[in-house]
Amino acid sequence: MENIDDTDRTILRLLQSDSSISLESMADRVSISVNTCWRRVKRLEEAGVVSRRVALIDPEKVGLAQTVFVAIRTRDHSAAWLQRFASAVQSIPEVVEFYRMAGDVDYLLKVQVGSVADYDRVYKALIAKVDLADVSATFAMECLKNTTELPL
Amino acid sequence: MENIDDTDRTILRLLQSDSSISLESMADRVSISVNTCWRRVKRLEEAGVVSRRVALIDPEKVGLAQTVFVAIRTRDHSAAWLQRFASAVQSIPEVVEFYRMAGDVDYLLKVQVGSVADYDRVYKALIAKVDLADVSATFAMECLKNTTELPL
DNA sequence: CCTGAAAAGCCGCTACC
DNA sequence: GGTAGCGGCTTTTCAGG
Numbered sequence: 001m002e003n004i005d006d007t008d009r010t011i012l013r014l015l016q017s018d019s020s021i022s023l024e025s026m027a028d029r030v031s032i033s034v035n036t037c038w039r040r041v042k043r044l045e046e047a048g049v050v051s052r053r054v055a056l057i058d059p060e061k062v063g064l065a066q067t068v069f070v071a072i073r074t075r076d077h078s079a080a081w082l083q084r085f086a087s088a089v090q091s092i093p094e095v096v097e098f099y100r101m102a103g104d105v106d107y108l109l110k111v112q113v114g115s116v117a118d119y120d121r122v123y124k125a126l127i128a129k130v131d132l133a134d135v136s137a138t139f140a141m142e143c144l145k146n147t148t149e150l151p152l
Numbered sequence: 153m154e155n156i157d158d159t160d161r162t163i164l165r166l167l168q169s170d171s172s173i174s175l176e177s178m179a180d181r182v183s184i185s186v187n188t189c190w191r192r193v194k195r196l197e198e199a200g201v202v203s204r205r206v207a208l209i210d211p212e213k214v215g216l217a218q219t220v221f222v223a224i225r226t227r228d229h230s231a232a233w234l235q236r237f238a239s240a241v242q243s244i245p246e247v248v249e250f251y252r253m254a255g256d257v258d259y260l261l262k263v264q265v266g267s268v269a270d271y272d273r274v275y276k277a278l279i280a281k282v283d284l285a286d287v288s289a290t291f292a293m294e295c296l297k298n299t300t301e302l303p304l
Numbered sequence: 305c306c307t308g309a310a311a312a313g314c315c316g317c318t319a320c321c
Numbered sequence: 322g323g324t325a326g327c328g329g330c331t332t333t334t335c336a337g338g
Contacts, residue, residue, distance in 0.1 A: 004214065012214070015207035019171065022330065033308045038332075049213040054206065055167035057302050061201040062156065062164070064302050067251060069260065086296050093303035099219060099292040108221065108292070112302055140251040140260070144238050148300055150209050150216050150264055151245035175316065185323060190317070 004049065007032065009152050011040055012049065016149045019053045056148065063114045067143060070123075072107040073134035081130075088129040094122045111137075156201065159184065161304050163192055164201065168301045171205045208300065215266045219295060222275075224259040225286035233282075240281040246274045263289075 004012075010030050014021055027037035044050045059065045074085070089098055089109065097110035113119050119137065127135065156164075162182050166173055179189035196202045211217045226237070241250050241261065249262035265271050271289065279287065 012207070012209055016209055017206065018204065019207040020205045023332095024330075034331090035308060035310095035333095036306085039307090042332095047213065048210055050207045051210045052170065052208050053172045054169065054208060054300055055164075055171040055202045056204050056206060056300055057164055057168055057304075058200055058203045059302060061199065062302060062304060064304075069253075090297045093301070095297060096299050096301070096303075098295070098297035100294040100296060101221075102291045102293050105290065107296075108290075138257065138260070139254045141254050142252040143250070144252060144259075145242045145247060145250035147248050148206055148208055149245075149248070150211060150214060151248075152209075152214060152216075174314095186316090187324080188322060191322095194317095 004044075008040060008044060008049075011037070012044065013149075013152050015041070015050060016152075059112060064112050065143075066113050066115055066119065067140040068111040068113065068119045069138045069140070070109040070111055070126075071105040071134075071136050071138070072109065072132055073104070074106045075131055075133040077106075085130045089126070092122060092125060094118075156196075160192060160196060160201075163189070164196065165301075165304050167193070167202060168304075211264060216264050217295075218265045218267055218271065219292035220263040220265065220271045221290045221292070222261040222263055222278075223257040223286075223288050223290070224261065224284055225256070226258045227283055227285040229258075237282045241278070244274060244277060246270075 007030055011026065014026055014029065023034050023038050023041070026041075027034040030037060032040075041050070059067075074081075085107075086098075089095055089107075094111050094113050095109050096112045097108075099108045100106065101108050111119060111122055113122060116139065119139075123135065123137070126132075159182055163178065166178055166181060175186050175190050175193070178193075179186040182189060184192075193202070211219075226233075237259075238250075241247055241259075246263050246265050247261050248264045249260075251260045252258065253260050263271060263274055265274060268291065271291075275287065275289070278284075
């Protein structure tokens with residue numbers, strides 16, 4: 001999208017903190033009419049700035065409070081291999097984030113599971129699918145912050 | 153919450169993939185009445201299983217596509233220091249995730265910014281606030297997956 | 305063309321069976 | 322757990338700047 005002005009930014013800030021807010025109170029806060037506010041929201045949605053509306057679930061309440069970061073070094077660096085590797089990792093639902101990195105770690109995964117034993121299952125599933133040079137896991141002891149709100 | 157059955161899990165799966173779904177189509181998919189479905193959703197919300205409903209924003213569309221992971225080793229390990237450190241880091245909006253880790257890295261941050269130069273500003277703000285033994289950043293080159301959906 | 309007001313219709317919510 | 326009605330919100334339409 002070309003133009004995102006301050007009003008849009010305020011709208012986005014409100015929506016990413018609570019998407020169940022009514023158009024009326026949103027319009028109030030932004031000091032525009034309900035209608036104009038509605039059009040802006042639609043425009044932001046259609047442009048893909050707002051990519052989706054979701055419910056966030058408390059990991060503790062569903063027994064998935066263990067976060068594990070997995071640093072991976074690969075043996076093979078060909079495009080074809082990467083393709084296979086990427087789709088294999090993406091299809092694992094416990095892998096909630098997956099990045100190709102700069103530096104000596106090639107890939108970084110964030111895995112969300114219930115226990116260390118659960119992680120081990122994911123680990124085994126991972127190494128069964130692709131050949132990896134080095135896989136090292138670090139476990140989170142405590143989550144001090146975890147937000148989906150971008151700093152707009 | 154005590155009891156989360158398969159029906160609840162299906163509801164949660166639907167909600168965390170698209171919270172704008174109507175109660176009607178949700179009830180259909182789960183094969184229960186609209187009323188019962190509504191009651192279940194309310195119950196899950198009140199129990200805090202559904203912690204919030206938010207809009208997700210495409211980082212690329214707002215110029216915040218640079219993800220940086222920051223590994224921190226601390227000098228001081230007292231409870232008072234941790235308190236100060238934690239609230240200082242939590243108040244930085246660019247820090248979207250923040251974990252105390254097991255292993256030789258004490259803390260891991262995920263920082264969402266627009267550029268490497270932006271990260272440098274966050275870095276400077278960070279070290280200005282607290283005394284740290286070691287801060288090392290790794291930059292993500294490509295995001296292959298990033299979901300808020302837990303593996304239920 | 306864009307904005308604001310107001311009407312129409314749908315859906316969430318409640319109350320009752 | 323089901324049904325029906327009310328109320329509020331989204332969405333559309335229309336008039337004015």
